[in-house]
Amino acid sequence: MKNNFKKKLIEIARWVNIEIEENNAAKYEQYRNEIEIWNKKVNLTSVKDEEEFMVKHIIDSLMVLKMIEIPFGVKIIDIGTGAGFPGIPIKISRRDLEIYLLDSNKKKTIFLENTIKNLGLKETYVLCGRAENYGKNMQFREKYDYAFARAVSALNVLLELCLPFVKLGGFFVALKGKEPEEEIVQSRGVFEILGGRLEDVIYYELPIGIKRSLVVVEKVGKTPIEYPRREGIPEKKPLFMK
Numbered sequence: 001m002k003n004n005f006k007k008k009l010i011e012i013a014r015w016v017n018i019e020i021e022e023n024n025a026a027k028y029e030q031y032r033n034e035i036e037i038w039n040k041k042v043n044l045t046s047v048k049d050e051e052e053f054m055v056k057h058i059i060d061s062l063m064v065l066k067m068i069e070i071p072f073g074v075k076i077i078d079i080g081t082g083a084g085f086p087g088i089p090i091k092i093s094r095r096d097l098e099i100y101l102l103d104s105n106k107k108k109t110i111f112l113e114n115t116i117k118n119l120g121l122k123e124t125y126v127l128c129g130r131a132e133n134y135g136k137n138m139q140f141r142e143k144y145d146y147a148f149a150r151a152v153s154a155l156n157v158l159l160e161l162c163l164p165f166v167k168l169g170g171f172f173v174a175l176k177g178k179e180p181e182e183e184i185v186q187s188r189g190v191f192e193i194l195g196g197r198l199e200d201v202i203y204y205e206l207p208i209g210i211k212r213s214l215v216v217v218e219k220v221g222k223t224p225i226e227y228p229r230r231e232g233i234p235e236k237k238p239l240f241m242k
């Protein structure tokens with residue numbers, strides 16, 4: 001029954017010490033309903049089960065707020081946001097944040113525009129296009145306090161796509177699986193090339209025992225202007241140190 005959604009979400013979130021307010025739970029329900037409707041025509045998620053949706057999409061996104069102290073009112077970009085993860089759940093819980101949702105898939109960005117309007121989320125903006133192109137545009141380059149990315153690419157590729165957006169002193173946070181170590185080793189030297197420094201790896205567990213991690217990278221130097229390379233190259237020829 002629909003009314004159970006809010007109660008169930010609040011309860012599941014409490015298993016991992018996340019407190020969801022009743023009115024925000026209603027927003028999450030509305031968001032889920034939007035996804036369900038649009039999923040018939042746009043491939044937004046393969047997660048159909050309600051509880052799985054709560055855990056793998058909503059709670060997993062909110063874990064970022066639980067694990068990292070994000071200051072009031074900062075500017076965030078979610079790169080390869082898809083249906084809005086982690087950006088939209090983060091915005092629902094933290095209305096003070098200014099959120100940019102970037103994705104290259106036009107249909108997904110139409111869904112996002114529509115959903116933001118229906119949910120009444122302020123200071124939430126949708127960018128349609130490739131991270132490689134936006135990252136070269138001075139209007140967006142080194143303008144964000146935080147960049148997030150979940151399920152987009154391997155870490156060495158993500159560093160090239162995401163670090164250009166981050167201000168000096170800001171952070172790029174990659175939402176990764178339970179064993180990010182191999183990707184971190186593969187990214188050795190790449191952090192430095194792009195002006196990053198591996199700050200922390202945070203491990204956590206979702207309510208149904210799924211293990212995940214956050215790779216936190218601080219922006220300590222400017223990203224050289226030749227990065228990101230042109231569209232498709234970061235993925236095709238990831239930066240790699242021998």
Ligand SMILES: C[S@@+](CC[C@H](N)C(=O)[O-])C[C@H]1O[C@@H](n2cnc3c(N)ncnc32)[C@H](O)[C@@H]1O
Pocket residue numbers: 079080081082083084085086102103104105108129130131132149150151152161
């Ligand atoms: C597997 S989905 C993940 C979506 C969401 N972050 C999540 O965790 O559910 C990856 C998304 O990244 C987008 N994407 C991949 N490469 C991109 C790029 N270079 N620039 C912008 N978006 C990109 C795709 O269009 C897709 O929507």
